Amino acid sequence: MPAKVAFARDVDEGLSKEQKTLPSRYFYDGTGSRLFQQIMELPEYYLTRCEQEVLTTNKQAMAALFARGSYFHLIDLGAGDALKTKVLLAELTQQKLAFDYVPVDISGDAMQQLSKSLHNEIPNLKVEAVVGEYFQSLDWLQENKSERKVVLFLGSNIGNFEEPESIRFLTSVRSYLQPGDQLLMGVDLRKDPEMILKAYDDASGITAAFNLNLLQRINKELGGDFNVNQFRHYAMYNPLEGVMRSFLISLSDQDVHIQGSNKTYHFNAWEAIHTENSHKYTIPQIKMLGQLCGFRIEKVFYDSKQLFADVLFAVDQ
Structure with a gap:
C-alpha cells in the first residue's frame, strides 16, 4: 500500500x-525529525544523555558480547540520525x-541524511538503509534469516507500544531470529514523576511544536485544513501505570476537513486527540516481557544514576 494511502487510512481511522x-x-516527517533532534538536546530530556552515557561507558563490553567470531548484521530499528548508534559503530569498526x-x-x-553522514564519518562501513515501519522491515530479516543478527531497538521506543503491541512486536522480531542472535533494547526506567513530565512538556515548547507538527503534516500531505493555533499540546504522567501520555487538545468547537479521506471531522471544545504513549519500566517487568517473547536477559547496562537501561537479550534454543 502506498505510504500516502496508508497515512490517510490511519488518520481517518x-x-x-x-x-x-x-x-x-507519523510524527517523523522531515520537520518532525528535525524537531525531535532539538528535543534530544533539551535540558529536560534526560533520555538521550542517559543512553549516550550507557553506550559510551559500555561500548567495549557491548562489542565484546556482539563478537561471536562470525559476520553479523547490525540492524537498527528506528535509527533516526543514529547519534547514539554511532558510538557503537565507531567501536565495532x-x-x-x-x-x-x-x-x-x-x-x-x-x-x-544518515547514509550521507556515515559515508563521510566511517567511509569503509557497509550501510544498507531500509525506509519503512518496524514490521515492514522484518521482511528484510526474513530474507537474511540464516545470517547472524544483532538487532538494536534503542531510545526507549518499546515504550511507545501498549503492552499487547509490545508483546506482538517482540514476538515477531524473535520469530525472525536464530539461536545466537541478540537484541539490545533501550528502556526508560521508572523515576521521579516530575522529571518524566518535564521531559515531555519542556519549558521552551519544542515538544509542543513536535506534537502539533502532526496536524501540519496532515494539512500538507493529506489536504487537511487544521487551524493548528486552535489546538494545544498537553502531557500527563500516571505513576501507577508508569505511562506518559501526550494529547492535542481542541480549544474550540470546530470542524476539520481532510481531502485525503474526503471527510469532515468535528471537534468539541476541550476534546483530546491521543497522540503518544511512553511507558516506563522496572527491570523485573522487562525480564518478564522478554521471557514472554522468547528472549533471555544476557546483560543490563545502566547509566550512573540508573535512570535508563540498555538491556541485551539473547536468543536461545
Missing part, C-alpha cells in the same frame, strides 16, 4: 473513533569486527 487518536509513527549496518526508519529524509 483514528479521527473517526469516539476517543480520537493519531498514530505517533575500531575493533575490526566483521559486520554491516542496516538502519531502519520510517523517515526517508532521515535515512538519506
Whole structure:
C-alpha cells in the first residue's frame, strides 16, 4: 500500500473513533525529525544523555558480547540520525569486527541524511538503509534469516507500544531470529514523576511544536485544513501505570476537513486527540516481557544514576 494511502487510512481511522487518536509513527516527517533532534538536546530530556552515557561507558563490553567470531548484521530499528548508534559503530569498526549496518526508519529524509553522514564519518562501513515501519522491515530479516543478527531497538521506543503491541512486536522480531542472535533494547526506567513530565512538556515548547507538527503534516500531505493555533499540546504522567501520555487538545468547537479521506471531522471544545504513549519500566517487568517473547536477559547496562537501561537479550534454543 502506498505510504500516502496508508497515512490517510490511519488518520481517518483514528479521527473517526469516539476517543480520537493519531498514530505517533507519523510524527517523523522531515520537520518532525528535525524537531525531535532539538528535543534530544533539551535540558529536560534526560533520555538521550542517559543512553549516550550507557553506550559510551559500555561500548567495549557491548562489542565484546556482539563478537561471536562470525559476520553479523547490525540492524537498527528506528535509527533516526543514529547519534547514539554511532558510538557503537565507531567501536565495532575500531575493533575490526566483521559486520554491516542496516538502519531502519520510517523517515526517508532521515535515512538519506544518515547514509550521507556515515559515508563521510566511517567511509569503509557497509550501510544498507531500509525506509519503512518496524514490521515492514522484518521482511528484510526474513530474507537474511540464516545470517547472524544483532538487532538494536534503542531510545526507549518499546515504550511507545501498549503492552499487547509490545508483546506482538517482540514476538515477531524473535520469530525472525536464530539461536545466537541478540537484541539490545533501550528502556526508560521508572523515576521521579516530575522529571518524566518535564521531559515531555519542556519549558521552551519544542515538544509542543513536535506534537502539533502532526496536524501540519496532515494539512500538507493529506489536504487537511487544521487551524493548528486552535489546538494545544498537553502531557500527563500516571505513576501507577508508569505511562506518559501526550494529547492535542481542541480549544474550540470546530470542524476539520481532510481531502485525503474526503471527510469532515468535528471537534468539541476541550476534546483530546491521543497522540503518544511512553511507558516506563522496572527491570523485573522487562525480564518478564522478554521471557514472554522468547528472549533471555544476557546483560543490563545502566547509566550512573540508573535512570535508563540498555538491556541485551539473547536468543536461545
